Amino acid sequence: MNAAQKAQPQATSAAGPLGIATVALARQLVRRPSLTPKDEGCQNLIAQCLRAAGFSCETLSCNETVNLLATHGEGSPFTLFLGHTDVVPPGEENLWEHPPFGAELVERPQGQYLTGRGSADMKGSDAAFTIALCHFVARHPEHQGRIGLLVTSNEEGDGQGGVSYVAELLSERRLIPDYCLVGEPSSLNCFGDQIKVGRRGSLTAHLTVLGVQGHVAYPERCDNAALHAARLMNALFSERWDEGTEFFPPSTFQVTNLNCGSGAENVVPGACRIMCNWRFNDRHTPESLKARVQKLAAELGVRMEERWVINGLPFITQGGALLEALQEAVERHSGQKPQLSTSGGTSDGRFIAPLGTQTVEFGPLSQSIHKVNEEVSCRDLGILTLIYKEVLERLHQDRD
Ligand SMILES: [Zn+2]
Secondary structure (H helix, E strand, C coil), X not given: CCHHHHCCCCCCHXXXXXXXXXXXXXXXXXXXCCECCCCCCHHHHHHHHHHHCCCEEEEEEECCEEEEEEEEECCCCEEEEEEECCECCCCCHHHCCCCCCCCCEEEECCEEEEECCCHHHHHHHHHHHHHHHHHHHHHCCCECCEXXXXXXXXXXXXXXXXXXXXXHHHHHCCCCCCEEEECCCCECCCCCCEEECEECEEXXXXXXXXXECXXXXXXXXXXXXXXXXHHHHHHHHHCCCCCCCCCCCCCEEEEEEEEECCCCCCEEXXXXXXXXXXXXXXXXXXXXXXXXXXXXXXXXXXXXEEEEEEEECCEECCCCXXXXXXXXXXXXXXXXXCEEECCCCCXXXXXXXXXXXXXXXCCCECCCCCCCCCEEEHHHHHHHHHHHHHHHHHHCCECC
């Protein structure tokens, strides 16, 4: 019996036997306040379960970030489950109905819920992955290929030393996953209604629009940087970057910060700093966006200094064995026909997909994530565990 099964089995039977184990492990994880990049022993708990089931577990630390890589079996295909043990801060704790790190179970008319920071994003999925892997190996010790779990303690932060770091190691070791299933909360309105098959890219620009500073009473001797910045922003907001694609919505532009002026009432600013961000689809590359912005600025006669940060490239998995297995498993266990989507922010899938790995995301409802009173349905966690296990069964049958 592993650590998860030993924990207080208070989840109701609506979660199913696997669900009870998943909820018990999820509760232990939620009780640890693992604010990015802290792990607070979460990965040890997961490793304990997986080691007892025969997995080899390796901790890969980089600076303050810790990552757990657990695998079982060898050869191909290689299916990697991907998660994170860090959580965003709870904010004002007295606004929470139940303590954010209390992992309390509450009864609602719709069933039982696990409450707390990280319950939905994404310690519930981490637990479901772990229990699914343990049960699969217990039933199929001689399964085909390699299966595994990678969890990082730095997904919600800057990602430094996290999945990008492990992806490089995997690449060096020639241990490239064929399939990667990310457990981020992908469901939109009801559990099972959405699978993410890709994500948009994210590009940030720090633009310093230049003018000439001077006395406000002598505008003929100044060149107001605020005016140039306003003209440039107007052009960027008005631009139609593309029409979207079959899988992606149109790319979008937003200003995220604006800073200008000396603070004095009588000084015309000589510089205006714009921080802005594009969420872009596969019609663009960071280079093509950059070139378009530079062209727009040149047409307006706007002078500027530029610093660009590529946060992630767009990726898409348009079909293949993993998506097929997941679609069938979701339909069978949740009764939903999931729509395929690329909406939302970036995820750590962006570091694995460039290895050539089929990468998709499926997890619980996202409605309460990063909010006060985050929670997840225990029944959904039980079904999620069955779905993850069935994906393994479909991709890794027993060797003959
Ligand atoms: Zn997350």
